[in-house]
Amino acid sequence: MSESFLAVDNLNTFYGKSHILHDVSLTVGKGELVALLGLNGAGKTTTMRSILGLTRPRAGTVKFSGRDISGWPSYRVSRLGVGYVPEGRRMFKELTVLENLQIAETGRKGAWTIDRVFQRLPKLQELRARKSGRLSGGEQEMLAIARALVANPTMMLVDEPSQGLAPLIVEEVYKILEEMKAAGTSILLVEQNALLALKVADRAYVMDEGRIVYSGVASELERDRAMIRTLMGLQEAAS
Numbered sequence: 221m222s223e224s225f226l227a228v229d230n231l232n233t234f235y236g237k238s239h240i241l242h243d244v245s246l247t248v249g250k251g252e253l254v255a256l257l258g259l260n261g262a263g264k265t266t267t268m269r270s271i272l273g274l275t276r277p278r279a280g281t282v283k284f285s286g287r288d289i290s291g292w293p294s295y296r297v298s299r300l301g302v303g304y305v306p307e308g309r310r311m312f313k314e315l316t317v318l319e320n321l322q323i324a325e326t327g328r329k330g331a332w333t334i335d336r337v338f339q340r341l342p343k344l345q346e347l348r349a350r351k352s353g354r355l356s357g358g359e360q361e362m363l364a365i366a367r368a369l370v371a372n373p374t375m376m377l378v379d380e381p382s383q384g385l386a387p388l389i390v391e392e393v394y395k396i397l398e399e400m401k402a403a404g405t406s407i408l409l410v411e412q413n414a415l416l417a418l419k420v421a422d423r424a425y426v427m428d429e430g431r432i433v434y435s436g437v438a439s440e441l442e443r444d445r446a447m448i449r450t451l452m453g454l455q456e457a458a459s
């Protein structure tokens with residue numbers, strides 16, 4: 221297996237008194253695309269927030285590129301080269317497409333400039349002067365990815381990119397993720413649609429009630445029909 225780029229060890233995270241993450245451990249190797257799967261409320265977003273320093277874990281460690289970044293504030297984590305495409309896209313709705321990208325560009329310099337992003341996503345260029353609150357869901361997802369790209373991350377955390385999007389747009393979004401992986405970016409991908417994520421992932425973890433209950437090679441998990449049915453919400457329990 222490739223060297224661990226991101227290594228999360230025994231994270232325990234609480235919201236108030238609610239113990240949400242229980243000893244969550246996972247790794248992502250350099251250039252690897254790892255899927256984090258699980259039903260609604262399993263703890264996937266909380267895991268990402270804990271890695272990013274948006275929610276501070278009570279115990280456990282996060283190492284990135286050999287450095288212990290546990291407890292670091294999110295702005296420092298992002299400066300190290302960890303990008304985030306949050307669920308629901310969260311952008312400055314009153315700012316235009318271009319302004320959203322200009323704000324994000326103040327991060328790390330590298331191959332992805334606003335011009336290059338516009339070349340790759342010409343639709344966004346056409347919409348550069350539109351307020352992002354007026355974009356469609358698919359256009360907003362593209363902008364959320366573009367915004368992460370212009371900060372030139374070496375690792376991306378992507379939360380539910382397919383949510384609420386039409387199949388053709390989902391295909392486009394996944395094509396970009398695959399291109400990023402091909403360019404060497406490590407990706408941790410949270411997805412409700414397990415089959416979709418497993419098609420592009422190298423490895424996968426499954427969470428349930430705040431715990432990692434499965435980890436393995438994506439192609440093997442794809443063949444585990446009982447698990448897939450559970451993850452896709454078609455059956456109560458995997459046997």
Ligand code: ATP
Nearest residue numbers: 235238240258259260261262263264265266267307
């Ligand atoms: P989803 O796909 O619905 O986002 P998820 O797997 O990402 O699910 P989380 O969002 O991490 O799950 O939520 C894990 C648990 O933590 C859930 O029980 C949720 O209700 C709870 N939770 C999430 N955010 C908060 C919060 N800010 N305060 C209290 N409880 C929260």
